[in-house]
Every structure is written in C-alpha cells, then in structure tokens.
C-alpha cells in the first residue's frame with residue numbers, strides 16, 4: 001500500500017488561537033472562487049477551496065487521490081472526513097487567522113464532520129445566489145480543463161446542490177448566519193454587496209474590541225453612536 005500523508009493524524013487547532021471562518025457556498029459556477037479572490041485582496045483572508053484541495057490531492061497519485069478522482073468525475077461528494085482533514089491541514093499550515101472556506105459545507109455530513117473535527121463556529125455563511133441557466137452558461141465557458149465541467153457531470157452537480165446543499169443553507173438561515181447576495185450580476189456589482197457584509201463584520205469586531213479594552217473609548221463610542229442616531233432621526 002502506498003504511503004498516504006492525509007490519513008496521518010492532523011490537528012487539533014491550538015485552543016488559544018482565535019480563528020475566524022467564513023463559509024462561501026452557492027451552486028456550481030455561481031462565482032464563489034471569483035468573489036473569494038476579491039475578498040482576499042481587500043480583507044486579507046486566506047482562501048481555502050475544498051474543491052481545489054481535493055484536486056491537489058488527486059495529483060498526489062495515492063490511493064486516496066484515485067478515490068477522490070472517481071467521486072469528482074461523477075459530480076458526487078467525497079466522504080466528509082477526507083475533505084475536513086484536508087481543510088484542517090491547510091488551516092494549520094497557514095500563518096493566517098482568518099479563512100474563507102469555499103465550496104463547503106456541501107451537505108449535512110460535511111457540516112457535522114466539520115463540527116466534530118474543526119468545530120470553529122463560522123462568523124457567517126455567504127451564499128452566492130444565481131440562476132441555473134447563468135451558472136450553466138458560466139461553467140461551459142470557463143475553459144479551465146476541469147474534468148467535471150462537462151454536461152453530464154454538471155447535471156449531477158446541480159442535483160447534488162438541490163438535494164444536499166439546500167438543507168445546509170436552511171440550517172444556517174435558521175441560525176441567523178446566512179448572508180445572501182444576488183450573484184447573477186457582473187462580478188464587481190456582486191462584490192459591492194459582498195464588501196458591505198465584510199465591512200459590517202469588521203465594524204462589529206472593532207466595537208467589541210474597543211468595548212473590551214478601553215472604558216473611555218467605550219463611553220466615547222456610546223456618545224458618538226448616540227449623536228449619529230440623533231442625526232439619523234433629524235434626516
């Protein structure tokens with residue numbers, strides 16, 4: 001049997017480390033990767049694409065790589081412990097403390113395995129909403145030589161999205177964690193909405209840290225927010 005590094009023990013994440021996770025989900029070709037690059041440039045996250053990590057693993061020529069290739073070729077989801085361990089390994093290898101996890105969780109099994117193995121509550125889940133016709137058109141024009149960008153596999157990937165990913169979306173919606181953007185527009189317009197969501201997260205984080213560290217600034221912030229409130233009411 002060939003040596004298989006990914007079956008080796010990985011983790012856990014050191015308990016004192018504060019790590020921020022944002023999940024980015026959406027149908028195949030909805031523009032997840034495209035928006036993630038823009039978020040990375042503007043907000044300094046590390047982009048981890050579950051699909052890219054799996055594609056890398058396929059190249060490793062291991063038994064696990066061949067198993068993954070078979071799942072991907074059919075547009076099916078790879079067993080969750082495999083994708084979660086690849087994600088964990090990538091998080092541990094990175095020096096960063098904030099991650100966009102793109103294309104994950106794709107089903108309830110992914111979500112449960114993540115909660116068992118990584119268990120860092122996502123700040124929020126960004127859903128890029130797009131019509132099926134538009135996603136299909138984009139994938140067929142993508143031209144990146146992906147083995148799964150053919151009509152048969154695309155059909156299967158859409159089916160997986162409908163049957164397996166929608167319950168995950170509903171789960172996060174119930175928890176108040178879902179942030180939905182209309183992904184049918186051009187990439188810059190979509191990013192305007194995405195940017196506003198990340199800016200809001202930064203504002204909340206700043207207010208929390210100010211409140212935690214400095215009572216004078218907390219009082220000042222309270223005063224300013226009060227003034228802005230009054231300004232809003234006057235307008």
Ligand SMILES: Nc1ncnc2c1ncn2[C@@H]1O[C@H](COP(=O)(O)OP(=O)(O)OP(=O)(O)O)[C@@H](O)[C@H]1O
Nearest residue numbers: 027028029030031032033034138142183185186187
């Ligand atoms: N808003 C957009 N408008 C038009 N084309 C787009 C838009 N966003 C992305 N694209 C193009 O559509 C194709 C798919 O985009 P991308 O790879 O970002 O999607 P994805 O959701 O990551 O796909 P997959 O799930 O299949 O990996 C790419 O060729 C990309 O350049």
Ligand SMILES: Nc1ccn([C@@H]2O[C@H](COP(=O)(O)O)[C@@H](O)[C@H]2O)c(=O)n1
Nearest residue numbers: 050051071072075076077078103104106
């Ligand atoms: N959580 C995941 C993510 C992806 N896969 C497999 O990879 C294929 C391509 O994914 P993209 O996000 O790059 O479109 C996908 O069709 C699955 O076969 C997975 O199993 N689990």
